[in-house]
Amino acid sequence: MAIDKEKIKQAIRLFLEGIGEDPDREGLKETPDRIARMWEEFDRQREFNFKLFEEFGDYNEMVIVKDIRFYSLCEHHLLPFFGKVHIAYIPDKVVCGLSKLVRTVKAFSLRPQVQERLTQQIADFLQEQLNPKGVAVVIEAEHLCMSMRGVMTPGHITVTSALRGIFLKDLRTREEFLKLIGKQGL
Structure with a gap:
């Protein structure tokens, strides 16, 4: 199953709004993208050659x-x-x-x-x-x-x-x- 970066970013933005945060404030502005990239990194580590x-x-x-x-x-x-x-x-x-x-x-x-x-x-x-x-x-x-x-x-x-x-x-x-x-x- 492939990572859907856009869905992750939307979900994190909604989550931040849901807990009362402003997703556009300086410290959180890049958080949805950071989390999407983190999950892409995790996904890359799931596949490897078991020699x-x-x-x-x-x-x-x-x-x-x-x-x-x-x-x-x-x-x-x-x-x-x-x-x-x-x-x-x-x-x-x-x-x-x-x-x-x-x-x-x-x-x-x-x-x-x-x-x-x-x-x-x-x-x-x-x-x-x-x-x-x-x-x-x-x-x-x-x-x-x-x-x-x-x-x-x-x-x-x-x-x-x-x-x-x-x-x-x-x-x-x-x-x-x-x-x-x-x-x-x-």
Whole structure:
């Protein structure tokens, strides 16, 4: 689905008017266009080439990239939630470039989202693309919809996980992953 810059600009202008602001005042005059360009930038990061490498086909131990920083928007309030993603997979004849794991996080997080779905989408995409022995994804995030509204207390961290294949079936593999990302006892 393509970004419609004009609709975004109209919507932001109406939003600003709706909250009692003057969209023509100096500080807000360019805001509708800035937001439209921001969403175009997000949209460009959703598409990438998920390159696989078969020359490392004999590698069959856990691959982990942890502490992948991400930003997303809660689809209920359009307020940010942000934090870290930890991803592991156990290859079955193919591996991907490590940056592709980071790009996968960006592709699914730069849209209105909920953390639970984001966790599952990343795990499902990697399972589909890599066809590995297993995938594990853990996300830790602070949600501004809790920090600056609602209960209005910052610092709460929500943790979600999605396990596929051997990470779901084998307790030792799951425990090794959690130990390596520093999350024993989850």
